[in-house]
Every structure is written in structure tokens, then in C-alpha cells.
Amino acid sequence: MPHTVRRTGDIHPCPGTSPGVARAKEGRRNDPTATLTRTRSIRTYLEELMTTTATTDVPLSQPLYGASFGQSIRRFFTKYATFTGRASRSEFWWWFLVNAIVGIVIYGITYGIGISGAVVNDQGVLVLGPAYWIGLVLAIAWGLGTIVPWLALCWRRLHDTNRPGPFYFLGLIPFVGGIILLILLALPTDPAGARFDA
Template sequence: MLTPAAAIASVFRKYADFTGRAPRSEYWWFGLILWVVFVALSLLQLIPTGTDRNGYPSHNFELVFMLVAPIVAIGVLLPSLAVLVRRLHDANFSGWFALLALFPLVGAVVVLVFTLLPSNSAGARFDRQPSVPGLSFQGSGLH
């Protein structure tokens, strides 16, 4: 089981790596920390920073939220998808099952159940295969 810091480090080290597997702890710690970050950002906009010229409370952090939240969301989109695919691999499902989340309600529930399932040793089929010694495509025009 990974610690929260190790899970975050692992997810960002494999920023756009859709191969291999991710244990439940890596997936759920990352999800929890993302949730905490977005809740903290949304709470920032509620802090009154004074009053405007009409005497109403002004919330200047709303601008910060409107600028920072989308940047953070875009920045974590790819690693979020990658860790989801690796989590599905760990439960021995194809990463394409992540597309089920696009179906309202039912698809998201199915993906949630898949991510809650324990690791399956058959998921090793999604691990990176060792390269064959002596076989190289360099210089052949095939990359």
C-alpha cells in the first residue's frame, strides 16, 4: 500500500503513461488529494476580502478561482486518465473501459465498481513487455 506522498509522486512520474498497472492505493490517494485541492480552491472564493463601494462583501478570490481551477484541472487531466487506465489494468480490464464513464450515471457507476475491485494477477498482461535483445528498429525508418 502506497502512502499519499508516494502515490502522488508515482502518478506524476508516470504523467502520461497508460501502460502498466496502478494499485488501489495509488488511484484513491491521488483522487482524494485532487478532491481536497479543488475543495480548497472553491472555498477560497468564499473568503470576503472587504466591501465594495455599495457596502456588499467583495470576494476578490473569485477571480483567482476562475483562473487557477481550470489551469489545475487541465494540468491533472492527463495523469488522471492515465492512472484510471492503469487502475483498470490492475483489475484486469482494458483501459478502454474508462470510456464507459461517458455514459451518464450507469457508466460512471460501472467504472467506480471496476476501480474498487482488488488487484488481479491476470492484469500482468498489461505490464510492459521486455524488449527482445538484438531486435532494433533504429536506422530502419520504423520508429
């Protein structure tokens, strides 16, 4: 129920709003040309967003800022073992998401089919079924197939933050290394990182 103020006899939708402002807001809501203008401005904005340099052809030697999901995956495999140049945050995080999803799916397959033929031996230990090895082979194949481009992508992402690629090895510090590396990979772009371009 709207709040009413009865000083002058007018009913206000809320305190502090004059009747003229309330009528103007109501008129804009019901005006079909205002709705059309808002729709056009949203459409224009989306068209401009879709045709920015992020979605056009950027040389592989340059980072693709605002890369889409598909562009990030394509660039990941195209620049398979390229450790020079830079990679934008969107290139990195889209691939990070894909890699996490694929890892979860492979893990689910591995243990899902492994449990199906599992038995408990005489010592009470669960022995996974023979189908477990199919999932394990998938996991090993995925890991071996993506380790080199993953390292290259991390290397290039560090270059984009104006840090040399060997900072990746900070991730090997026990307990805190992974956190340090994750923070470095999440940092914004530093234009001085252009020094790493090939």
C-alpha cells in the first residue's frame, strides 16, 4: 500500500515526491515511444559491444581483451606452445572454467564407472572395477594433452601483468604458492607488459 501524505490534499506515492514528478514518471512508463527509445538504445549498445575490437580479428601475437568463450578456447589450442606474447584475463579465465568443468566430468566418469564393478576384498578394502581404468586413461590423456598449452597460457597471462613467466614457479611454494600464483594471474593488465610481445 503506498504511503500517503495529506498536507495539500494530494496523494503522493511516497514521501518527498511531488505530484508532477509522479505523473511524469507514470507518463514515461506508459509512453510507447519511450519504450521504443530504450529498446533501441539497448540494441545499439549490444551491437557496439558485439563489434568491438575484442570480437574482431586481433593478431595471435596480441592479447584478445574481452574474448568470448569460443575465442578463448580457439586461441588456447592455436597458441599451443607459445610462451611469448600476452594473454588477457578473459582468455585465461574462460579456459580455466572449461578445464575445471572437463576435469569434474572426467572425475565423475572415472569414479562413476569404477564403482559399478567394485568389490570389497578380504581385508575390507574397496577395489574399483576394471572400467575405472577407462576413466583413468581419459584423465591422463586430457592432462598430458593440455599441460603444455596450460603452462604457455599461464606464462602469457603473467606477461600481461608485466611479470616474467618464471613467476609461475612460485606456485611450487608449499601451502601458499598456489594462492600467490592465483592472485598474480587475476591481476589486471599492465600496459608495460607489451615488452614481452614477440
